[in-house]
Amino acid sequence: MHEPKRSREPDAPRAPCSRRPSVDLTGRVLGGRYELLRRLGHGGSGATIYEAEHVELRRRVAVKVLDPGLSDADTVARFTHEAHAAAALRSEHIIDIIELAHDDSELVFMVMECLEGEDLAVTLAQDGPLDWRRVLSIGTQVCEALVTAHARGVVHCDIKPGNCFRITHGGTADFIKVLDFGVSSFGGRVAVTRGSDGRRTSGPVIGTPGYMPQEQLRGGPYDHRVDIFALGVLMFRLLTDKMPYSGGSLFVPRRPTSGPIALRRAAPAVEIPDAFEAVILKSVASDPAERYPSAAEMLAALRAVADTPWAPRLARDPLAWGERSSAA
Template structure:
């Protein structure tokens, strides 16, 4: 329709009475992209016009329009928005998209080289999100490469990605063998990013996009392609036969985590059944790898303080009685010594006679008679006949001040003992000492009972909130993790191991780490339990 050389004759023209073409902003395999303006609302747009050679082929035009309709169904922030498509009266077919200002990832890589692994991962996650939206609509890109990923600034994010050219010239046939949409080598896509099954002529599915994203991710991490031969055929052979070097080994200074290595290498698996089944599964694995790297840098949470030891019941009152009895004995002894030293014999006898009245005053009346019975023993032998008659009244008053300590019928025998009788004094001393002996009963040798299933489940429910808070980023919704827990006799968790499908996984290890902080009550011996957390 127009000469190959010379100025573009479409510049300045208005397509379909709506879009005035202002300048060329890019060339593709099937057409040219222009910056244009909607003549009514003055909105800048990008218009892709199918080349004249392709516009004359009915099959190419039909494919262009069909794929344009399919791509327009994708509604995602990381996918370029297709707003219009159609044809002109002179046979030109065009597609209208949002106008973007920025650069493609190929230009970024050429200028900056290898990117920090976290920045590269953030870019790849956006690309994966765009592909997931396309796959949900049954659209496979099949030509993922840096040139089709446009980097713009949105707000404070200078690396916001828009994926371009969804299915524009990449047609998915229903037959088992794929037919190319353009005459050329017979191979769809770009050689450096093409999946091995496409080279073998197999029917493509969404996993060809996963492979291409893996190649792009490797390039962003290392600064070079994993498969790049000196010729077209050597590059295809490398895709089929060569195993890529892990990114962390290809670029050791970048400190790329091993978990990120695993994600990249699995996406680049030669056998598509060995790759991630969906692009969403790829994204989840990459997020888990980033979270694992973050967890390795973060300090572990401080352990929870142990609960206070419960005080045995009945100890405090008996201790108070014992202390009160000791103070009373010391007070009586001091009083007797002072009376003996500073008063005459008649005054000492008077003091002894009045001592029980003082002893009867304390709140603890169980032990007032003991000092009176001991006092005559401390007096000289010669004075015993005179002291004994005087001491009778306080001895008779003693039963009124003390409570029975033995079974019914025995208190009367204790109170009728003669004041001068050593047997009576000894009996009272033994009876008085009984509360002190009972003040510290020994704990049962058997110890506390075993930990019940209900108590264990309650303890796990308490840490359940922390498990969801700290580990949900590693899991999908409603995912279950079963942990085998060994609880020691002191109530601390000695070990926690994930079992089943989560054994050894990042999610299982995260749940086990939180469970180890739980603290249960002390038991007779250690015990083993199982608990399943639902994320």
């Protein structure tokens, strides 16, 4: 893994926000087993990711260490939750969590497989917008990860380019691993607390503006369809380098019934099968009832697009549109 490049909104997380660690732990040996070789980047929940090596097995791993200056009870609980959520899932498209442990110095850390590649935010910045065939393959893989997560009752809540890592594997350079379950929920349950007046209040809004549907932004009850929405936004952005809703990076349409921007309006030059555009627009519907009811059904729709022969649209004939040809 390498240090991911963080882009401006709409990819920056809303909450919890990342903070730089108070100390660089490079060179430390955690738990007597993992030597931290170099700092790779910063994750959610006030954590830092290091490339490390098991001192006996000489196996390279990635170690995510919770900053000792941020180890309050809530942050530790969220960090532990991330490890448990990801470790409970078995999918080739979800990063493998090897161990969750505490160091003698009270450092809390999780050990993960070490990935060589880049996240999709970097890919988009360097190569975007991407060809629809690449986006279809990437979206299908992310959807496969969501099918696995949702089957176990885990809702990721923060699908975005920065949390989808691209590696070379199985003969493709676009093999995707979904990362960072730090803000995931089980069954989409929203934490409920009581204010000083005794009234029930929703928990903090967590996720990334632009990739969150209205029900998630409002902090109200939501379910697995927030991930379906986010995946649709992800594919829309990879194809166009734009967001499907106007009004800045935040998904706050002026009218609750307003729909997404047509993909071909956002990027008229983009070549994409009608069926693929229909899948994306259905997944980013404002009303969750209009989205795919499950990741499995969305996955079937994506695979159907891949299985359907497609030919690019013919170039417009200037004479047919009453235009003067260049030879005239």
